Amino acid sequence: MEKINRIIRPHFLILFLLLAFSCNTDKDSTFQNTSKFKKEHPNFSSKLENRIKHIYKDKELFGDFIFAVVDENGLAYSFAINRDILNGKKSSLDNNSPIYIASSTKAFTGTLLKILEQKKLLDLNKSLNEYLPQLNYNDSIDTKKITIKSLLNHTHGTFSTSMTWKTAFLGYSGKNEELIHDLNADFLYDPSGKYRYSNVGPIIAGMVVESVTGKTWKSEMNDYIFSPLKMENTSTNVSDYSLKDIRPSLTVSKERQIIEKGFYKKDLTMHAAGGIISTINDLSKWLSANIREDHILLDKNSWSELHSSTTPQNKDYFSYYRNGYSLGWDIAEYQKEKILTRFGNLAGISFHMSFMPDKKNGIIAFSNDNRAYLLPHLMADYAYSLINGLAADSIFKSEKPKFDKSFDRENEISYPKDSQLLIQSNITDKILGTYQNSENWPIISIGKKDNYYTFRWGILDGKIYTKEEDGYFSNLGVLTRDFEIKNDSLLTGSLIYKKMKE
Known part of the structure; x- marks a missing residue:
């Protein structure tokens, strides 16, 4: 020994x-x-931080705001603030805090598929029929005309409500077979080939990854992107983190009360269109690799397609005019500069990631107060203006009214009060039970807690409130759902559930 x-x-x-x-x-x-x-940029930090602090105090914001500037060499600047930091108290918020990046995941997925194409494991111009023949839309759509590229740039034309809701919110068995069944049974189709943004294409592309490699999208993300870039605190699984460490969604009322606080994702709902948790330190490695078009991931030609428009779009979002979409990035213009953006939202979480390829700089920003979902974009613009020597204060003054308007709109939303809770009684106990849908939607369960009732739909749950008119509703964190119960039937939207016998 x-x-x-x-x-x-x-x-x-x-x-x-x-x-x-x-x-x-x-x-x-x-x-x-x-x-x-x-x-x-000697005045950058003082000017940016003073702006953020003023907004925090003026709007009485809750939650976190974290911000970073990235260039071709990596992280160049970072700043974090929340109420504790503002008041000089200790906070766990820093560059290693886990944050959910939501739909910014799509840029990673597009990159992964491009990597696999470069390795000759697939061809983005080949059809869905070739790689996933079991997805046939009940033989109503010719999937030989749907390319893998069209899945990534949102021109494939297909949509499925049940598949989208299961993967984004409610959960499912975790098996691709269930999602393929839903797509085949419940779908809409637009054959025009026009850009129509949704989660569906990238999620199907994730299934294609598994079909051609024998490994899951999650596994291949780690092998081909996270590990090569040394993104050691990045994962596609919520279970890889302590839940208390992940920065949560916050829903805040105009009375300055936190109505809901939580992180509403599970491993099952972390998918190829919105399924990555990371940190500022790790994300700076990813964004820097894109800025310098690092050969660790791709060659020059592959980066070119990844960062160039593959289909047109014509849309204004906040201050950005979007004229195209690549394989995961919106191709846009800001202050006459080309900018690639990829944003993400979930409940109160708002995530911003962008870069200007000609200027070789980029921004990462995150906030989680639902009223301030435009704050990451407003401050990204201010930072770009400062860095690029523009009239930053004047531009900020012209853009801030959009932020104020959106903030006021969110701030005026009314939320249920405890007086609206459905209180337990012998009469209302008849709604207790488990309800099943014949079209394979997740089970709904109604139970008791303390003196009120709870509504559980898939992995989501919340308190039950009474509506002013007939029926009930439940706030499930990421969404509010109305429903009514007649005899042994529960009706929510167009879905019909039947009470299961004990």
């Missing part, structure tokens, strides 16, 4: 030294880059 230890210990020592050297090198590189940025 002593001999084995003498042999092994030097190897452990070498490994430890290599890891320590690598970590120190990363830290030194980041320090040099942030120091360089500060020297080149």
Whole structure:
């Protein structure tokens, strides 16, 4: 045993030294880059941070706001604020805090499919029929005309309500077979080939990944993107984190009360269109790789298609004019500069990721107060204007009214009060039970807690409230759902559920 230890210990020592050297090198590189940025933009931090602090105080914001500037060398600047930090208290919010990036996941998925094409494991111009023949839309759609590229750039034309709701909110068995069944049985189709944004295409593309590689989208994301870029605190699974560490969604009322607080995703609802949790430090590695078009992931030609429009779109969002879509990025224009953006939202969470390829700089921003969902975009614009030497304060003044208007609109939303709770009684106990839908939607369960009732739909649950007219509703965090119960039938929207016998 002593001999084995003498042999092994030097190897452990070498490994430890290599890891320590690598970590120190990363830290030194980041320090040099942030120091360089500060020297080149000496007034940036004070101007940006004063703006954010003023908004926080003026709007009496809750939750977190975290912001980063990234260039071709990595993280150049970062700033985090919440009520604790603003009041000089200790906070766990920093560059290593896990944040949900929602639909920004689509840029990662597009990159993964491009990597697999470069490795000749698939061809984006080949058809869905070739890679996933079991998805046939009940033989009503010619899937030989749907390419893998069209799945990524939202021109495939298909949509399924049940598949979308299960993957985004409610959960399901976790098996592709169930989703394919839903797509075949419940779908809409637009054969025009026009850009129509949804989660459906990237999720199907994730199934294609599994079909051609034998490994899940989640596994391949780790092997081909997270690991090569050393994104060690990034995952496609909620269970890889302590739930208390993930920055939650916040729903805030005009009375300055937190109505709902939580993170409403499970492993089952982390998918190829919205299924990544990461950190500012890790995301800066990803965004920097895109800015410099790093050969670690792709060659120059592959990056070119990934960052160029593959289909037109014509849409204004906040201050950005979107004229195209690549394989995962919106191709847009801001202040006469080309900018690639990919945003994401869930309940109160708002995530911004963008970069200007010609200027070689980009922005990451996150907030989680539902009333301030435009704040990441407003502050990204201010940062770009400061960095690029534009009239930043004047531009900010012209854009802020859009933020104020959206904030006021969200702030005026009325939320249920405890007086509206459906209180337990012998009469209302008849609604208790489990309800099943014949079209394979997740089960609904109504139960008791304390003196009120609970509504559980798939993985979501919430309190039951009474409506002013007949019926009930439940706030499930990411959505509010109306329903009514007649005899042994529960009706919600167009869905009919039947009470299961005990």
